[in-house]
Amino acid sequence: MVKLIVFDIAGTTVRDRDEVLYCFREACIQTGIHATDDRLNALMGVSKLTVFKMLWEEQLEDATSEMVDAKAMVSYDLFREILEEYYLTQPVVPTDGALEVFEWCRKNNIKIALNTGFYRLVTDIILNRLGWETGEIIDFVVTSDEVPAGRPAPFMIQAAMAHFGITDPKEVVKVGDTPVDLAEGRNAGCLLSLAVTNGTHPAAQLAALDNDGLLSSVSELTTILAPLI
Numbered sequence: 001m002v003k004l005i006v007f008d009i010a011g012t013t014v015r016d017r018d019e020v021l022y023c024f025r026e027a028c029i030q031t032g033i034h035a036t037d038d039r040l041n042a043l044m045g046v047s048k049l050t051v052f053k054m055l056w057e058e059q060l061e062d063a064t065s066e067m068v069d070a071k072a073m074v075s076y077d078l079f080r081e082i083l084e085e086y087y088l089t090q091p092v093v094p095t096d097g098a099l100e101v102f103e104w105c106r107k108n109n110i111k112i113a114l115n116t117g118f119y120r121l122v123t124d125i126i127l128n129r130l131g132w133e134t135g136e137i138i139d140f141v142v143t144s145d146e147v148p149a150g151r152p153a154p155f156m157i158q159a160a161m162a163h164f165g166i167t168d169p170k171e172v173v174k175v176g177d178t179p180v181d182l183a184e185g186r187n188a189g190c191l192l193s194l195a196v197t198n199g200t201h202p203a204a205q206l207a208a209l210d211n212d213g214l215l216s217s218v219s220e221l222t223t224i225l226a227p228l229i
Contacts, residue, residue, distance in 0.1 A: 005110055005112060005173045006113045006185075009114050012095065013098040013218060014093070015092075023083045024040045027078045027082055033052075035055055045117050045178035045180040045181050045184075045200075046152075047149070048079060052072040052075040055072075087129065096219060101222060112140075113139060114127075140163050147159055151180040153184070154188035156184070157172065157174060169190050172191060179201065192213065193210075194213045196217055
């Protein structure tokens with residue numbers, strides 16, 4: 001029986017118009033990182049500070065870890081400014097079917113957790129703009145800066161399980177829109193690790209990865225889960 005679904009935020013339950021990619025690109029340009037959009041998109045879903053460390057390591061071949069960390073923090077701080085300003089001033093809307101799926105979960109006594117590669121502050125901005133109150137629309141939220149490591153490590157899923165007293169990962173389903181979402185679900189041992197194809201990565205890219213199903217949108221989730229409750 002499925003007791004918990006862990007949903008990604010941007011691109012899965014919150015509409016993504018490439019705003020995160022835009023914010024990444026701007027932070028890279030302004031701090032001197034040379035990275036293509038394809039490279040940045042491949043890192044979607046990963047903890048954002050980790051992304052900048054990876055990008056600086058790729059660019060500074062002989063740099064010390066201290067130099068990489070320092071440059072990554074400069075890029076990350078600028079990214080935060082750009083991202084927070086975006087979500088404070090631009091429209092923030094759910095993906096098609098997200099609210100209906102949340103309601104279906106509630107009717108079937110399935111807990112709703114959100115997890116994200118974002119940090120807590122910008123996550124709260126997004127949720128406040130949406131009016132997604134914990135205990136009303138959703139049940140739990142965990143961010144990448146609240147666990148030892150972000151995706152593809154399983155710590156955020158495990159934190160959600162611990163919050164609800166769930167010990168068997170086969171009672172948990174993970175739904176995201178990126179390669180690291182799928183890997184996170186696998187690494188946590190979830191019953192299903194699923195991805196939507198209307199987020200940041202197209203079906204062709206996701207289909208090549210280990211997965212338990214690809215959905216054209218999150219609204220298809222209820223059809224998959226109905227036999228499992």
